[in-house]
Amino acid sequence: MSGFAGLTPKENSRESEFQKNENGWNPFWKGSRPGLGGGISPEDIFLMMRDDLARQSPGWKKDPQAALVQASLTGAGFDIGPHGIDGIIGTDTKGAIEKFQAAMRLKPTGELDARTREALELVTKDGLNAQKIRMMKGNQAAGEQIEGTRPKIKEKKPAKNDINAYRKKQMESKSNYTHAEGTPYQVTYSNDITIEIRTGGSWSWRNNNPGNIEAGSFANKNGSIGQAGRFAVFPDYATGFNAIINNLSTPSYQNLTVYQAIERWAPPVENNSKAYANFISKTTSLSLNTPMNSLTKEQLHSVANAISIYEGYKVGKIEIRDRK
Numbered sequence: 186m187s188g189f190a191g192l193t194p195k196e197n198s199r200e201s202e203f204q205k206n207e208n209g210w211n212p213f214w215k216g217s218r219p220g221l222g223g224g225i226s227p228e229d230i231f232l233m234m235r236d237d238l239a240r241q242s243p244g245w246k247k248d249p250q251a252a253l254v255q256a257s258l259t260g261a262g263f264d265i266g267p268h269g270i271d272g273i274i275g276t277d278t279k280g281a282i283e284k285f286q287a288a289m290r291l292k293p294t295g296e297l298d299a300r301t302r303e304a305l306e307l308v309t310k311d312g313l314n315a316q317k318i319r320m321m322k323g324n325q326a327a328g329e330q331i332e333g334t335r336p337k338i339k340e341k342k343p344a345k346n347d348i349n350a351y352r353k354k355q356m357e358s359k360s361n362y363t364h365a366e367g368t369p370y371q372v373t374y375s376n377d378i379t380i381e382i383r384t385g386g387s388w389s390w391r392n393n394n395p396g397n398i399e400a401g402s403f404a405n406k407n408g409s410i411g412q413a414g415r416f417a418v419f420p421d422y423a424t425g426f427n428a429i430i431n432n433l434s435t436p437s438y439q440n441l442t443v444y445q446a447i448e449r450w451a452p453p454v455e456n457n458s459k460a461y462a463n464f465i466s467k468t469t470s471l472s473l474n475t476p477m478n479s480l481t482k483e484q485l486h487s488v489a490n491a492i493s494i495y496e497g498y499k500v501g502k503i504e505i506r507d508r509k
Contacts, residue, residue, distance in 0.1 A: 244272025299455040307369035360421040367413030386501025393419040395493035396429035429489040444473035
């Protein structure tokens with residue numbers, strides 16, 4: 186193993202120490218293992234490597250956020266050009282972003298939109314190198330199905346114009362899963378009898394989280410049974426959808442206008458909040474200046490539904506097998 190691409194000899198030496206611990210664990214192994222000494226988790230290791238690389242670069246003082254992006258791209262094996270981590274998102278860095286987007290099946294624009302930032306963060310936490318990303322592009326890593334003891338049960342994908350009917354059907358279905366865990370590309374649900382594995386599709390579908398609500402105390406209080414990356418995983422679509430409504434019903438949203446609420450839900454630093462808010466207004470026929478606390482139950486439900494549509498919902502593959 187050549188080490189984390191772009192790290193200094195000192196940092197790669199530290200990585201080698203991680204690889205040689207008594208469990209035989211190495212940072213590029215995908216899966217869950219107990220944290221190393223001092224409670225350090227695999228995700229922490231990759232983030233520390235990325236942060237150290239960025240802080241030691243000339244670009245840190247110029248633009249720390251740009252330096253972190255460049256360090257993440259470098260760590261994933263994407264060439265950011267001869268200037269290295271200089272804190273400038275120039276032509277070479279944009280070219281690296283475009284290649285990263287293409288590898289992650291995102292629209293290759295070269296721009297750091299919200300989905301690209303999210304993918305880059307998740308890839309950094311997972312410690313994926315360029316080879317693994319190329320494998321994913323070829324459907325050999327993240328897209329492959331896990332072999333089980335029963336024949337694979339693939340959920341029939343709805344036609345594009347049938348997606349709302351599919352989501353409505355999901356609203357009427359309740360699961361009895363009690364635990365979930367996942368990576369950015371796969372989520373496993375389980376109870377005492379059954380294991381369900383979801384791959385492909387959108388994050389919102391894999392996580393039963395149509396609002397892409399982040400993991401944390403709110404999600405836990407509203408039925409979350411695990412997390413994948415920074416997002417909560419709910420046992421079924423209905424629970425995840427109700428979490429949107431419950432969130433919008435809290436004082437932190439009720440004291441805002443519709444526009445302000447969407448800005449809070451999807452902050453401008455990561456999203457095109459104006460376009461998001463305009464979509465909500467057009468879909469619900471509500472003025473952006475409408476106070477959230479004046480909405481009827483039906484109107485609040487329509488805002489939640491519009492959020493779930495804008496966040497995206499694409500069905501992937503499902504495998505169900507017996508728990509041994």
